[in-house]
Structures are given as C-alpha cells and as structure tokens.
Amino acid sequence: MNINQIEPIARLINEFSKLPSVGKRTAERYAYHIIRASDESVKNFAESLLNIKEKIKFCDVCGNYTEQTPCAFCRERDKKIICVVKEPKDSIAIEKTGNFKGQYHILHGVINPLAGVGPNDIRIKELLTRLDDGITQEVIIATNPDVEGEATALYISRLLKPLGIKVSRIAQGISMGSELEYADEVTLSKALLDRKEI
Amino acid sequence: MNINQIEPIARLINEFSKLPSVGKRTAERYAYHIIRASDESVKNFAESLLNIKEKIKFCDVCGNYTEQTPCAFCRERDKKIICVVKEPKDSIAIEKTGNFKGQYHILHGVINPLAGVGPNDIRIKELLTRLDDGITQEVIIATNPDVEGEATALYISRLLKPLGIKVSRIAQGISMGSELEYADEVTLSKALLDRKEI
Numbered sequence: 062m063n064i065n066q067i068e069p070i071a072r073l074i075n076e077f078s079k080l081p082s083v084g085k086r087t088a089e090r091y092a093y094h095i096i097r098a099s100d101e102s103v104k105n106f107a108e109s110l111l112n113i114k115e116k117i118k119f120c121d122v123c124g125n126y127t128e129q130t131p132c133a134f135c136r137e138r139d140k141k142i143i144c145v146v147k148e149p150k151d152s153i154a155i156e157k158t159g160n161f162k163g164q165y166h167i168l169h170g171v172i173n174p175l176a177g178v179g180p181n182d183i184r185i186k187e188l189l190t191r192l193d194d195g196i197t198q199e200v201i202i203a204t205n206p207d208v209e210g211e212a213t214a215l216y217i218s219r220l221l222k223p224l225g226i227k228v229s230r231i232a233q234g235i236s237m238g239s240e241l242e243y244a245d246e247v248t249l250s251k252a253l254l255d256r257k258e259i
Numbered sequence: 260m261n262i263n264q265i266e267p268i269a270r271l272i273n274e275f276s277k278l279p280s281v282g283k284r285t286a287e288r289y290a291y292h293i294i295r296a297s298d299e300s301v302k303n304f305a306e307s308l309l310n311i312k313e314k315i316k317f318c319d320v321c322g323n324y325t326e327q328t329p330c331a332f333c334r335e336r337d338k339k340i341i342c343v344v345k346e347p348k349d350s351i352a353i354e355k356t357g358n359f360k361g362q363y364h365i366l367h368g369v370i371n372p373l374a375g376v377g378p379n380d381i382r383i384k385e386l387l388t389r390l391d392d393g394i395t396q397e398v399i400i401a402t403n404p405d406v407e408g409e410a411t412a413l414y415i416s417r418l419l420k421p422l423g424i425k426v427s428r429i430a431q432g433i434s435m436g437s438e439l440e441y442a443d444e445v446t447l448s449k450a451l452l453d454r455k456e457i
Contacts, residue, residue: 062335062336063351063355064323064325064351065351067326068314069311069326070311070315073310076307076308079300079304080288080289081288081289081292082288089348090280091279092311093346094278096312096324103312104312105274106274109267109270109274110271110274110293110304110308111305113268113271113290113294114293114294116266116267117265117294126265126294137260138260148291153261153262157261
C-alpha cells in the first residue's frame with residue numbers, strides 16, 4: 062500500500078511530473094506541498110493556470126506573448142531595428158541588458174532538418190511581411206550560437222541581404238569575467254578570429 | 260518592458276515560485292511550459308489541483324492522507340504494531356521497504372520548543388487514544404535521527420512505557436553500502452555503541 066497510489070494524489074504527481082526537468086521525487090514534493098496548502102491558495106494556483114490560457118496569446122506581428130495584439134513592443138518601440146530570436150524568453154534576456162530599444166521578432170523555433178523543422182515551420186514569412194514597409198534598416202539575428210541557430214541566421218541573412226537590409230549577428234567570443242583557461246576551443250577560436258582593434 | 264510583467268504571466272510565475280525549492284528562474288520555465296501546453300492539458304492540471312483539495316483528507320485515526328476515513332491502513336492492517344512517523348511521506352519510505360505490515364501513526368510534526376511546537380501541537384493525544392483498546396503490543400518510533408526527532412521519540416517512549424507497551428526506535432548506524440571513512444563521527448559513535456553480536 063502506498064498513499065502515492067491514492068487516485069487524486071497519483072493524478073497530481075503525474076501532472077507535476079510533466080513540467081520540464083521535474084522527476085517523480087520532485088513531483089511528489091510539490092504534490093505534498095499542495096495537499097498541505099490552504100484551499101484558498103490552491104484555488105488561486107488553479108485559477109492562474111486557467112487564466113493564462115485564456116488571456117495570453119501570440120502577437121500577430123512579432124509572435125511574442127501578449128494580452129493584446131499588436132503587443133506593447135510592436136506598438137511603442139522603434140521599428141528601425143528588429144532583433145530576431147528563437148523563443149519569447151530570449152527577448153527577456155535581451156531586455157534585461159537594457160541596451161536594445163528596437164522591436165523583436167520571435168521565430169518560435171530554428172531550422173533543424175533532423176527534427177523535421179524547415180524554414181516554413183518557423184516565423185520567417187512573417188518577418189518578410191514586416192519588412193515590406195521599408196522602415197526597418199537593420200535586422201539583428203540573436204539565435205543561439207549552436208548548429209541550428211547558426212544555420213537559421215545564415216538562411217535569414219541570405220534572404221534579407223538582397224532587400225538592402227543590414228543583417229547582423231550577435232558577437233560570439235569568450236564570456237565577460239570568464240577565464241581563457243576554461244574557454245572551449247571553438248569559442249576561443251571564434252574569439253581570435255573575430256578580434257577587434259582597440 | 261518585459262513579457263514576464265504581463266499580469267497573467269507574472270501571476271503564474273508567482274504561483275509556481277511558492278512551490279518548495281522553486282526559484283524565479285525555475286518558476287519562469289514552468290510558466291512558459293504552461294503557456295505552450297494545450298488548453299486541454301492545462302485544464303487537466305488545474306482540475307487535478309482542485310480535485311486533491313476536495314477529495315484528500317486526513318484519516319481520523321492515523322492522520323495519513325486518505326480519500327475515506329479510517330484509511331486503508333487502519334482498516335486492513337495489523338494493529339499489534341504501530342509505526343510512528345513525522346509526516347505522511349515517511350510512511351511511504353517505510354512501505355517501500357516491504358518489511359512492515361503494521362499500522363502507522365502520523366504525528367504531523369515533531370516537538371521543537373524553539374519553533375514553538377510542543378507535545379500538544381502534534382498528534383500524541385490521538386496516539387494514546389488508539390492504544391486504549393489494548394490490542395497494540397509495540398510502538399516503533401521512526402522519527403528522523405535529528406535533535407527534534409530524538410526528543411520526540413524520548414517523550415513518547417516515557418509516556419507509553421508505563422502503559423506496558425513495548426516502545427522501540429529504528430536503529431541508527433552507518434548506511435548500507437557506505438564507507439566508514441566518510442561516516443560522520445556521531446553516526447559512527449552510535450554504530451559502535453549499538454554494536455550487535457554476530
């Protein structure tokens with residue numbers, strides 16, 4: 062016999078274990094926490110889950126999460142520069158720098174032939190539509206510095222250059238505050254290759 | 260601007276961050292997972308939260324989680340031996356051994372004067388009531404081997420001994436498969452003191 066097998070407990074453990082990187086033990090801890098929590102606070106939790114599916118949608122223009130479309134970025138920010146990222150959370154990382162004042166474009170994926178994701182499966186078409194009005198002068202491609210991110214950057218760059226739009230890629234090199242000794246060879250090679258005159 | 264500040268997203272991140280050991284970053288990952296999940300699966304998650312508060316209660320007898328009281332353990336298991344534990348999850352750990360066939364008694368806490376938890380704040384009174392019928396011959400105290408767990412074990416032991424009930428404590432010593440070299444001094448002293456003739 063095992064209290065984890067009582068149906069409502071087993072069901073909640075199963076739901077928690079669907080969250081990213083949550084194993085059975087962690088899901089159990091979350092479930093016990095919920096059992097001990099007040100009715101009121103669990104009701105709030107459940108409501109916040111339902112609420113998000115009801116209220117959050119994708120911005121028709123940039124593809125970021127928003128309550129209304131077009132989103133605040135597309136309504137209020139400068140369209141001269143558009144930063145292209147893979148996922149909404151990447152736009153948060155860039156916002157945190159405080160150094161980007163342009164708009165975003167969320168691809169919702171990167172080109173990955175092995176996983177069956179081609180250029181038509183991500184929001185490249187929508188990016189081209191946004192550039193139609195001729196306002197945008199530069200597109201910064203900020204996909205991750207991995208094979209798929211690089212391939213996607215290259216693909217978009219080849220599409221946009223004939224349109225006379227400046228296409229740039231975020232710099233790759235050794236991280237600030239890191240030590241050369243621990244940098245991997247690919248990163249260090251890239252840092253040497255992309256050296257800047259000072 | 261930051262999409263994490265959009266009210267429904269901020270609210271869900273806040274709810275997830277109330278779970279044990281969940282920081283802001285993890286709560287964000289969980290929230291993004293929920294935004295991307297299907298309406299159906301999020302509805303199921305919300306329902307399983309509400310469902311557990313509705314259906315799971317404490318067994319009036321042993322204090323464990325159950326759908327009906329008395330629970331399956333109290334209805335079906337041998338009352339000659341009762342194992343006293345701090346929390347419901349401790350009963351799961353003991354069930355997993357497969358070596359205990361008696362009933363449980365969940366204290367829902369341990370005596371901890373510094374945190375203001377006295378003997379009347381945990382389910383000791385309920386344990387005494389259970390012993391009234393004279394069926395129980397032995398009470399195994401399986402609280403954790405820390406200061407509060409030991410104090411609670413001692414307190415219960417002093418209460419029960421005058422009633423003619425055998426009171427035992429789970430053995431403390433070095434873990435199976437561990438190495439002496441890495442055992443802490445207190446554990447090793449205890450293991451020496453509690454040595455068994457073979």
